[in-house]
Amino acid sequence: MAEEVKLFEEDLYNKSPAVLKYNPVHKKVPVLVHNGKPVAESLVILEYIDETWKHSPFLPTDPYEKAKARFWARFIDEKFWPAAKKVMMSREREREEAIEEAQQHLKTLESELKEKKIFGRESLGFVDIAAHLLVWLVVAQEALGVEILTEKFPAVHELYQRLADEAVFKECMPPKEQLIPYLKVRLGASTASK
Numbered sequence: 001m002a003e004e005v006k007l008f009e010e011d012l013y014n015k016s017p018a019v020l021k022y023n024p025v026h027k028k029v030p031v032l033v034h035n036g037k038p039v040a041e042s043l044v045i046l047e048y049i050d051e052t053w054k055h056s057p058f059l060p061t062d063p064y065e066k067a068k069a070r071f072w073a074r075f076i077d078e079k080f081w082p083a084a085k086k087v088m089m090s091r092e093r094e095r096e097e098a099i100e101e102a103q104q105h106l107k108t109l110e111s112e113l114k115e116k117k118i119f120g121r122e123s124l125g126f127v128d129i130a131a132h133l134l135v136w137l138v139v140a141q142e143a144l145g146v147e148i149l150t151e152k153f154p155a156v157h158e159l160y161q162r163l164a165d166e167a168v169f170k171e172c173m174p175p176k177e178q179l180i181p182y183l184k185v186r187l188g189a190s191t192a193s194k
Contacts, residue, residue: 012029015027015028019031022038023038025040028040030045032045032048042077043070043073043074046073046129046130047059058124058126072109072112072130073130076130076133079105080109083102083104084105084133084137084140086098087099087102087140087144095146099146099147103150103152106148106149109153109155110156113156113158114155128163131159132169134149134160134163135169137149138160139179140183143183143184144184
């Protein structure tokens with residue numbers, strides 16, 4: 001019997017009691033509730049899914065390849081994404097420095113991606129799912145009128161394009177045409193208040 005899956009969208013600025021209940025430590029999404037038990041934080045959720053539903057694994061089976069996948073997913077989550085968010089949240093005069101930092105992390109990703117197909121896998125994997133943040137980065141750079149992911153990073157741009165074209169991501173993300181005006185308002189408001 002297939003398990004029922006429910007998706008609840010959240011207003012990130014007015015969190016529901018459910019988010020506060022299921023993730024009382026960080027008080028943020030995503031949260032996966034499976035059999036009444038909450039699992040919080042994106043990478044932790046992915047590992048939980050990988051270990052619970054083994055028919056389509058995200059992580060490689062080889063221990064070394066699995067460790068590398070975890071390393072790169074954490075790099076994206078803990079180094080690249082905070083730098084990209086800094087670009088989005090900074091005032092114009094601070095933005096150049098933030099862009100340089102984000103591009104340094106893109107340079108690191110670029111050298112790892114060269115000659116590899118989706119981080120060494122033919123199908124969508126753990127690192128690719130973590131790298132979906134590239135889709136948000138491109139939307140944000142268009143909304144802000146800045147260049148972060150440029151032609152200096154062809155392998156990262158190719159990964160972005162593959163992810164943007166991936167049916168799973170298209171199903172979960174609003175169209176770019178809707179996101180850009182939304183981000184212009186959100187990011188404009190956040191940078192103006194600094």
